[in-house]
Amino acid sequence: MTINKESGMAASILSAALMLPGVQAHAEAPPTNGVISVGYLDYRDSQSGLDRINVHAPSVSIMAPVAGVWSVSGSLVKDDVSGASPRYHTAVSGASHMNDERKAGDVSLTRYLDRGSVTVGAAYSTEHDYVSRALSLQGSYESEDHNRTWTAGIGHSDDKIDPVNHIVTNERKRSTNFLLGVTQVLTANDVAQLTLGYDDGNGYFSDPYKSFDNRPRTRYETTLLARWNHHVAATDGTTRLTYRYYHDSFGVRGHTLGAEYVQPLSDGWTLTPEVRLYTQSAASFYYDPVYDSKLGAPFPPGYNGTGYMSADQRLSGFGAVTLGLKASKQIDKLWSVDAKVSAYQQRGSWRLFHQGSPGLDALRAQTVQIAINRQW
Amino acid sequence: MKFVLALAALAALAALSGCASIGNVQPWEKGTLARSEMTFKDGTLFNRYDDHIYTSREASSGGAGVGGGGCGCN
Amino acid sequence: MVDAVHRLLFDAMGSRCEIRVAAPDGGSAQQLIHRAVDEVRRIEHKYSRYRADSIVSRINAEAGRKAVPIDSETVGLFGYAAALHGASAGLFDITSGVLRKAWDFRAPRVPSAEVLEPLLALVGWHQVECGVFEVYLRRVGMEIDFGGFGKEYAADRAATLLAEAGVRHGYVNLGGDMRFIGPRMDGQPWAIGIQDPREPEGVLATINVSEGALATSGDYERFFELDGQRYCHILNPRDGMPVRYWRSVSVLAPVAVAAGSCSTITMLKQRDGLDFLNASDMAYLAVNGEGQMLYRDLI
Numbered sequence: 050m051t052i053n054k055e056s057g058m059a060a061s062i063l064s065a066a067l068m069l070p071g072v073q074a075h076a077e078a079p080p081t082n083g084v085i086s087v088g089y090l091d092y093r094d095s096q097s098g099l100d101r102i103n104v105h106a107p108s109v110s111i112m113a114p115v116a117g118v119w120s121v122s123g124s125l126v127k128d129d130v131s132g133a134s135p136r137y138h139t140a141v142s143g144a145s146h147m148n149d150e151r152k153a154g155d156v157s158l159t160r161y162l163d164r165g166s167v168t169v170g171a172a173y174s175t176e177h178d179y180v181s182r183a184l185s186l187q188g189s190y191e192s193e194d195h196n197r198t199w200t201a202g203i204g205h206s207d208d209k210i211d212p213v214n215h216i217v218t219n220e221r222k223r224s225t226n227f228l229l230g231v232t233q234v235l236t237a238n239d240v241a242q243l244t245l246g247y248d249d250g251n252g253y254f255s256d257p258y259k260s261f262d263n264r265p266r267t268r269y270e271t272t273l274l275a276r277w278n279h280h281v282a283a284t285d286g287t288t289r290l291t292y293r294y295y296h297d298s299f300g301v302r303g304h305t306l307g308a309e310y311v312q313p314l315s316d317g318w319t320l321t322p323e324v325r326l327y328t329q330s331a332a333s334f335y336y337d338p339v340y341d342s343k344l345g346a347p348f349p350p351g352y353n354g355t356g357y358m359s360a361d362q363r364l365s366g367f368g369a370v371t372l373g374l375k376a377s378k379q380i381d382k383l384w385s386v387d388a389k390v391s392a393y394q395q396r397g398s399w400r401l402f403h404q405g406s407p408g409l410d411a412l413r414a415q416t417v418q419i420a421i422n423r424q425w
Numbered sequence: 426m427k428f429v430l431a432l433a434a435l436a437a438l439a440a441l442s443g444c445a446s447i448g449n450v451q452p453w454e455k456g457t458l459a460r461s462e463m464t465f466k467d468g469t470l471f472n473r474y475d476d477h478i479y480t481s482r483e484a485s486s487g488g489a490g491v492g493g494g495g496c497g498c499n
Numbered sequence: 500m501v502d503a504v505h506r507l508l509f510d511a512m513g514s515r516c517e518i519r520v521a522a523p524d525g526g527s528a529q530q531l532i533h534r535a536v537d538e539v540r541r542i543e544h545k546y547s548r549y550r551a552d553s554i555v556s557r558i559n560a561e562a563g564r565k566a567v568p569i570d571s572e573t574v575g576l577f578g579y580a581a582a583l584h585g586a587s588a589g590l591f592d593i594t595s596g597v598l599r600k601a602w603d604f605r606a607p608r609v610p611s612a613e614v615l616e617p618l619l620a621l622v623g624w625h626q627v628e629c630g631v632f633e634v635y636l637r638r639v640g641m642e643i644d645f646g647g648f649g650k651e652y653a654a655d656r657a658a659t660l661l662a663e664a665g666v667r668h669g670y671v672n673l674g675g676d677m678r679f680i681g682p683r684m685d686g687q688p689w690a691i692g693i694q695d696p697r698e699p700e701g702v703l704a705t706i707n708v709s710e711g712a713l714a715t716s717g718d719y720e721r722f723f724e725l726d727g728q729r730y731c732h733i734l735n736p737r738d739g740m741p742v743r744y745w746r747s748v749s750v751l752a753p754v755a756v757a758a759g760s761c762s763t764i765t766m767l768k769q770r771d772g773l774d775f776l777n778a779s780d781m782a783y784l785a786v787n788g789e790g791q792m793l794y795r796d797l798i
Contacts, residue, residue: 058586058587058775058778058779059586059761059775059778059779059780059781060459060779060780061459061582061585061586062582062583062586062757062760062761062764063752063753063754063757063780064455064459065455065578065579065582065583065586066579066752066754066756066757066760067753067754067757068455068575068578068579069575069576069579069652069655069756070571070572070575071655071656071659071660072652072655072656072659072754072755072756073655073659073753073754086469086470088470088471088474090474092478094482106474108470108473108474110469110470110473124470124473126473130498151496151497151498153494153496155494170492171492172492172493172494173494174494174495174496176496176497178497179495179496179497181494181495181496182494183492183493183494183495184492185490185491185492185493186491186492187490187491194449194450195455196449196450202490202491202492203491203492204490204491204492204493205492206492206493206494206495208494208495210497222495224495226487226491226492227491228490228491232465234450234455234458236450237450237455237457237458238457238458240458240463240464240465242465244488244489246487246488246489246491248487270486270487272485272487272488273488274488274489276465278462278463278464278465280457280460280463287460287462287463289462293485293488295484295485295486295487295488297484299484301484301485303483303484303485305485311462327479327483327485329483329484329485332484363481363482363483363484364484369482369483375471382780387471389471393478393482395482395483412482414478414482416474416478418470418471418474420469420470420471
């Protein structure tokens with residue numbers, strides 16, 4: 050009998066006991082332990098053989114149960130971003146160099162009720178040319194047998210944009226988003242979740258650092274997220290599948306398919322390989338790197354100074370693949386560490402079902418993330 | 426296409442609420458479901474990092490939560 | 500405005516019981532305590548082996564004959580019994596009560612194999628068919644009883660009732676199985692003495708508890724000694740013989756039902772019980788057969 054199995058027994062006795070009616074005052078269990086995590090991210094991407102953006106981001110997050118029926122959580126992250134990104138398409142020359150620091154924090158408060166919970170949250174981030182503030186309210190409600198949970202949420206964010214090149218000044222972007230979801234226990238080893246989201250945004254969506262970037266002042270986004278976690282008794286591992294469909298008024302449609310497999314090993318180690326496939330269509334106003342015959346790059350063909358347009362690679366049609374591997378070690382009752390490496394590649398030719406946008410160089414990115422966690 | 430998908434999603438949600446027989450899992454069978462890898466809790470540091478990276482390199486965003494705030498990521 | 504601590508001593512479930520609460524005035528405290536005692540008595544009567552009209556007696560009477568309809572509270576208790584059976588690899592078995600007929604702890608006599616065998620045939624959780632609305636014991640003579648966690652369940656129910664009525668300080672103690680509602684009025688923990696398993700008036704250790712539950716299982720509640728060997732009332736369902744190895748096991752857990760089940764399972768696991776305690780998250784204090792005290796986070 051390994052330590053893992055034995056501790057699972059005592060834990061399963063406790064969870065079975067907590068399910069007996071009337072043995073404790075609140076059913077949707079608030080956390081019994083708090084956790085503090087300190088982490089670090091190293092991200093770098095490259096294109097056409099040249100390094101582009103490099104991000105170093107230390108962060109800290111904390112979750113603490115309070116007075117038995119509340120929990121508070123918060124996080125802080127500081128992104129140190131440096132490098133260059135193309136002004137249009139994947140053009141290497143004349144790329145906009147930058148060195149920026151972004152600080153972001155968020156905090157949320159959850160109140161656990163008899164059969165559900167309510168969470169209010171606030172987020173704030175600031176960089177030298179962009180400030181974002183957001184508020185959210187989310188609630189969950191469980192069925193009597195706790196096998197189904199409904200979730201609903203509403204959030205609002207208010208961003209201020211003041212680019213250093215003064216292409217625009219004091220611009221704003223506001224958006225309100227809604228979500229409605231249901232989580233259903235299917236069997237003792239399966240649980241699934243379906244979430245519908247809608248976001249209504251208006252304001253300044255263009256990228257001031259990209260040449261000739263003019264986007265509509267409204268953006269409506271719809272997402273459908275389906276998730277399924279399945280425990281494999283034979284290996285004691287768990288498969289975690291995700292599919293997300295995204296559609297917005299810019300004309301972008303994206304499909305994301307993610308698969309993770311969590312495999313506990315001996316001595317408190319867990320290995321989690323991950324694959325993510327992504328494909329998106331180009332925005333309706335995205336133009337390929339085919340330039341006006343008279344004006345040349347970066348002018349789009351027939352450029353007359355009006356209309357929506359963007360040469361931002363992120364709005365082109367492409368497919369992307371991520372391969373990742375995470376290793377976690379539970380050191381003792383209180384401490385654990387996680388480390389993850391992943392490789393990402395984005396190519397126009399990898400777009401699924403349709404032709405991707407031509408003429409763009411592949412984008413490659415690598416990330417390394419580590420985190421140290423302590424419970425109390 | 427968007428309309429068809431929204432309809433499919435609503436139909437799935439409605440079907441789930443009508444179904445009484447699936448998910449009839451008793452409290453004493455829920456030991457496995459309590460494991461952290463079986464939950465959908467996405468608040469970890471790595472989830473935040475990953476979401477942030479994908480949002481700044483792809484056009485799709487969101488889906489899982491509300492009120493996350495934006496950034497001028499380039 | 501909290502005034503004084505009110506206390507009631509009473510007998511229930513074959514033990515001395517105590518409820519202690521702090522409430523704004525004497526009147527409401529008395530009322531709340533009586534509601535809690537009523538809840539304990541309700542559970543006692545509903546699940547008592549000694550009352551012919553209890554659901555347990557009716558289920559046992561129809562063993563081998565027909566299924567008996569049960570309500571959702573009873574279904575929940577059967578479900579918990581199933582979970583314990585699984586978690587203890589079959590050692591905790593609520594059908595093992597029939598073995599009681601072989602052991603008379605007033606006369607120091609070890610039953611023979613001929614006496615135990617037919618009773619052992621009636622023991623076995625797999626012989627219980629428990630559904631969502633009814634339960635059926637497959638063999639005539641089979642018996643189930645919730646004595647293994649009934650007192651702890653009642654302690655949890657009584658304490659939750661008080662907590663939901665607004666009580667913030669106090670505890671419910673049913674024969675040594677305790678569920679705490681909150682610390683003393685001044686915020687200090689309650690000082691609880693753990694009984695010495697070999698000294699009826701003696702205390703092994705005093706521990707401080709403000710919340711959660713404390714339960715103790717021991718070989719000293721009902722026993723006899725023969726030729727220097729103690730035979731206690733906790734029987735191994737596989738061979739019908741009393742367990743040895745531990746003199747007493749006390750466990751702290753969030754609810755009494757879990758604390759009591761874990762202390763009993765530790766006794767049933769005998770030597771392997773220590774691994775079980777160490778692998779769990781719980782604080783414990785246990786005394787083995789040599790009188791050695793083992794503990795974690797409890798003193």
